[in-house]
Amino acid sequence: MNLVAEVRDLRVDIGGRAIVDGVSLAAHAGSVTAVIGPSGSGKTTTGLALLGEYPAGAVVDGEVHTPAGPVGYIPQHPASVLNPARRVGALLADIAARQGGDRLARRRRVEEALRLAQLPDPESVLRRFPHQLSGGQQQRVVLAQALLLGARVIVADEPTTGQDALTKRGVVAELAAVAAQGIAVILLSHDLDVVRELADEVVVMRAGRVVDRGPASSVLEGLEPGRLGTARTPRPRGPLRLETRNLTARHLATRGAPEVLSDIAVSVAAGECLALVGRSGSGKTTLGRCMAGLHRAYQGTVLLDGTPMPRSLRSRRRAELAAVQYVFQDAKAAFDEHRPVLDQVARTAVRLCGAAPEEARRTALSTLGEFGLDESLAARRPGELSGGELQRAALARALLARPQVLICDEITSGLDTATRTTILDALARLRERVDLSLVFITHDLAAAAALADQIAVLDSGRIVEAGPASELIETPQHPLTKELLSAPLTALPGGPPGC
Incomplete structure (x- = not known):
């Protein structure tokens, strides 16, 4: 196969610590190479090396070759690009x-990229x-950007x-189609369903090193993806803690914007978990943001303990800010990239609870430790932590406000x-x-089953x-719920590249 990009013996040090240590990786035209491993294993650092990008202050050794031309990048947090x-x-x-051409030709290329990126209602x-798009929609817009750039990797x-099973199938199909066009795909993923469906080769990383590699069929043997578990046993509902009544929302600054939420009535009781599930773009995040005061363009009411909350x-x-906390998907x-994570987490208790700085x-x-982040990790700046480590820090920060309600958006x-x-x-x-x-916003029905008392689709x-x-x-009664519960990736026609 035609080699289009290669990493040889890459080592990336930050502050004397090797976050990538001796990694080699090859990308071949029309092939999908998956890099898997736990959060903080060095996957993203390795992938970004193909773009010539490294963390601030990094000392880099090794070689990176991209002879085929530009490399496109679809980040985990698409809003950042x-x-x-x-x-x-x-x-x-x-x-x-x-790419040149007249206005009509450019318009057609944009429309085709959006279609290939599986983005419904592209005109809207x-x-x-x-910021008016869901996380899944942002992800597919960035995919469209990469397709428009004409990258060979x-x-x-x-x-x-952050995508539901149905949308995920569409993205998997598109990445397979990208590879079928002779483009090399480097897939960095925790999702073994996706890896099993797409990858020709799998590279396993742990603590910055490659610990296994080979054909997907052999490396993934015995590694089972997560499956839907048994739902929690229902318990009696206590008094309502947070509820919405007749909530209808639109996006600001969009002329003639249609409703993104229509007549929503949901509630979560004290000590209860409400899971909001649905396809990407269904309005889950907008509903959570309305509850938290982050989206004020709505009619209707959000109540905390029976008392209406200000929209903004x-x-x-x-006290109201502390009572309802929001943990973002991104x-x-x-986080402020210039300040240590520990300082930012502690600041919440000072600002919202009046705690003394040392306390x-x-x-x-203590809270960071509950999520597996010790003091040495917490003392670093955000750019020195993995996405999973930052997500746990964000959760700890919200909890330091001692909230009554925690809204978790695809965490x-x-x-x-x-x-x-x-x-x-x-x-x-x-x-x-x-x-x-x-309030648990998720496309992950297995997580919803494990945590939620109530579910709204x-x-x-x-x-x-x-x-x-x-x-x-x-x-389940509604066709969409049934489809979300029974949407295996293996239903994709044609199979992964190379089948």
Whole structure:
């Protein structure tokens, strides 16, 4: 096969610590190479090396060759590479213009890229700003950018993060189609379903080193992907902690914007977990943001303990800010890159709970420790932590506000099985210990089954089914719920490249 990119004996040191140590990797035209391993194993650092990008202050040794030309990159946190001040249509038009042609030809290339990226309702998406898109929609816009660039190598860093099973199937199909066009794909992923479906070769990393490599069939043998477990046993509902009534929302700054949520009524009781599930773009994140005061363009009411909450975060009192905390899907964007993580986590207790700085620091260290982050990790800046480590730090920071309600937006997306289990177990313990209420926004029905008491399924901004988690998972009624529960990747026609 034609070699289009190669990494040889790569070593990347930060502060005397090797985050990548002696890694070699080859990308061949039309082939998919998957790099797997736990959070912090060095996957993203290795992938970014193909673009010539390294963490600040890194000392680099080894060789990187990309003789075939430009390398496209689909990051785990897509908002980080989308200009927030420009509409999606303008962003894509700029890239299409580099390829030449008249306006009509450029428009057709953009439309084709959006179609191949499996982005529904592209006309609506082109009019929006990046912050008006769900995480899954942002991911597919970035995929469209990479396709428009004409790269011969695409590094896809957790490209199915935050996506439901149906949308994930579409992204897998597109990456397979990309490889079929002779483009090399480097897939960085924790999702063994996706890896099993797509990869020709698998490279396994741990603690910055390659510990196994070979054909996907042999390396993945015995590694089983996560499956849907048994739903929690229902328990009596306590008093309602957070609820919405007749909530209808639109996006700001979009002329003639359609409703993204319509007449939503959901509730979560004290000590209960409500899971919001549905396809990417169904309105899950917008609903969570309305609850948290992060999206004020809505009619209807959000109530905390029966009292209406101000729509805007800026209008909420300190006690109200502390009571409802939001953990973002893009943990990296939620941290100041110039300050140590520990300082930022501790600051929450000082600002919202009036804690003394030393007391806040002790509490921060204890909470971070519950999520597997010791003091040496916490003392680093955000850029020195992996995505999974930052996600755990973001969760700890929110908990230092001593919230009554914690809204978690796809916080288990893109995490390896061990890290995902650590987070879910910690949340389950917190619910029992401090009577914490959770709103759990997820495409991961296995996680919803493990954690949720109630589930609400959204589609096109409406609740199409809701009820106790055990009933909804065992006897779903709505066609979408049934489809989400029975959407294996193996249903894709044609199989992975090379079959």
